[in-house]
Amino acid sequence: xxxxxxxxxxxxxxxxxxxxxxxxxxxxxxxxxxxxxxxxxxxxxxxxxxxxxxxxxxxxxxxxxxxxxxxxxxxxxxxxxxxxxxxxxxxxxxxxxxxxxxxxxxxxxxxxxxxxxxxxxxxxxxxxxxxxxxxxxxxxxxxxxxxxxxxxxxxxxxxxxxxxxxxxxxxxxxxxxxxxxxxxxxxxxxxxxxxxxxxxxxxxxxxxxxxxxxxxxxxxxxxxxxxxxxxxxxxxxxxxxxxxxxxxxxxxxxxxxxxxxxxxxxxxxxxxxxxxxxxxxxxxxxxxxxxxxxxxxxxxxx
Amino acid sequence: xxxxxxxxxxxxxxxxxxxxxxxxxxxxxxxxxxxxxxxxxxxxxxxxxxxxxxxxxxxxxxxxxxxxxxxxxxxxxxxxxxxxxxxxxxxxxxxxxxxxxxxxxxxxxxxxxxxxxxxxxxxxxxxxxxxxxxxxxxxxxxxxxxxxxxxx
Numbered sequence: 390x391x392x393x394x395x396x397x398x399x400x401x402x403x404x405x406x407x408x409x410x411x412x413x414x415x416x417x418x419x420x421x422x423x424x425x426x427x428x429x430x431x432x433x434x435x436x437x438x439x440x441x442x443x444x445x446x447x448x449x450x451x452x453x454x455x456x457x458x459x460x461x462x463x464x465x466x467x468x469x470x471x472x473x474x475x476x477x478x479x480x481x482x483x484x485x486x487x488x489x490x491x492x493x494x495x496x497x498x499x500x501x502x503x504x505x506x507x508x509x510x511x512x513x514x515x516x517x518x519x520x521x522x523x524x525x526x527x528x529x530x531x532x533x534x535x536x537x538x539x540x541x542x543x544x545x546x547x548x549x550x551x552x553x554x555x556x557x558x559x560x561x562x563x564x565x566x567x568x569x570x571x572x573x574x575x576x577x578x579x580x581x582x583x584x585x586x587x588x589x590x591x592x593x594x595x596x597x598x599x600x601x602x603x604x605x606x607x608x609x610x611x612x613x614x615x616x617x618x619x620x621x622x623x624x625x626x627x628x629x630x631x632x633x634x635x636x637x638x639x640x641x642x643x644x645x646x647x648x649x650x651x652x653x654x655x656x657x658x659x660x661x662x663x664x665x666x667x668x669x670x671x672x673x674x675x676x677x678x679x680x681x682x683x684x685x686x687x688x689x690x691x
Numbered sequence: 692x693x694x695x696x697x698x699x700x701x702x703x704x705x706x707x708x709x710x711x712x713x714x715x716x717x718x719x720x721x722x723x724x725x726x727x728x729x730x731x732x733x734x735x736x737x738x739x740x741x742x743x744x745x746x747x748x749x750x751x752x753x754x755x756x757x758x759x760x761x762x763x764x765x766x767x768x769x770x771x772x773x774x775x776x777x778x779x780x781x782x783x784x785x786x787x788x789x790x791x792x793x794x795x796x797x798x799x800x801x802x803x804x805x806x807x808x809x810x811x812x813x814x815x816x817x818x819x820x821x822x823x824x825x826x827x828x829x830x831x832x833x834x835x836x837x838x839x840x841x842x843x
Binding site: 397515517 | 804807831
């Protein structure tokens with residue numbers, strides 16, 4: 390994987406994904422290692438994303454690397470009208486690897502083609518966010534002991550949710566059964582269902598999940614955002630249907646875990662947080678180990 | 692008695708005739724094949740009657756023979772185009788165009804948030820459906836279908 394970029398989860402073979410997950414496990418055991426000593430990593434955040442940026446920067450710091458970069462475009466030369474092309478060509482000279490978040494879709498692929506160092510896509514608009522997918526896969530494998538033959542419930546905004554699309558595509562490599570639970574307006578788009586049809590994988594669509602929750606191995610919650618609805622009345626009608634409460638978890642499987650890419654608003658009630666099945670904060674911690682593994686893989690250090 | 696005048700487009704000795712080009716896309720075909728930048732003799736006619744296309748255009752290029760991969764680039768704008776390869780005034784070969792597997796630098800991505808619509812990037816697509824043309828953007832990974840297809 391040395392000198393490769395990570396733009397889309399599909400860039401990596403199943404074998405390569407599993408290699409990163411194995412390496413993540415090593416970092417979980419021993420996260421503080423000076424493997425990036427003497428390396429400079431650029432974190433270019435053309436749009437703010439505090440969580441992702443801090444997670445990457447924490448990973449870099451724990452590995453002893455140094456960081457250059459900016460946290461939003463207004464404090465960079467973009468505000469002076471510089472093209473992405475010029476920014477990437479210039480920054481390539483200053484660092485050993487670029488981590489980039491950009492609002493335009495396809496920007497990360499473009500950057501990876503002009504950069505002379507590896508690029509990690511930390512989110513390009515609504516398109517891809519592969520380090521999130523890898524940390525989701527790690528969290529699933531860690532809590533379930535395997536990735537094969539699981540029943541995954543995806544809940545909330547399945548239409549615009551970048552993380553659910555990437556996770557769905559990635560999990561389709563392991564014979565997953567999917568349950569999609571969303572309001573009518575935010576259903577999983579046809580192109581993704583067609584993708585599962587072509588692979589012969591089973592999926593079911595529901596508007597509510599209280600009756601079927603006992604079948605889930607993983608419940609992947611996402612935010613239902615008000616601004617996604619053309620009709621505000623529709624939002625008012627559905628906003629409480631997709632809220633997970635502790636009382637709903639009574640009959641769930643013992644191995645079941647709840648994941649959420651965070652930030653959460655109200656879709657997981659706070660009374661769930663102390664339930665041992667709530668896994669979203671550990672999931673965020675796994676993100677640091679996963680990013681350590683990605684950084685070291687692309688730099689050819691591990 | 693009035694003499695009937697007729698303009699004739701002379702036959703070419705060696706070269707390529709591209710027939711059944713939709714009249715509205717004649718200049719796009721010229722642009723895609725770079726015919727506006729070569730020194731060869733070229734004659735074209737447009738708004739000619741055609742049972743199949745309504746109005747068609749025809750291009751005769753003297754002394755040029757196209758590789759399949761080059762000529763297939765016009766498939767998006769002239770899917771029914773037919774080529775006659777002329778040698779010594781005789782048609783020695785007929786060809787039809789075929790939609791290629793990849794489209795580079797011809798079509799525009801329909802996604803308004805795609806980077807190719809903001810920076811000077813050569814567009815690249817993988818053709819995911821040839822019958823009803825559907826192109827998957829190499830950059831933003833979104834699909835541009837026939838109805839929304841725009842030639843740059």
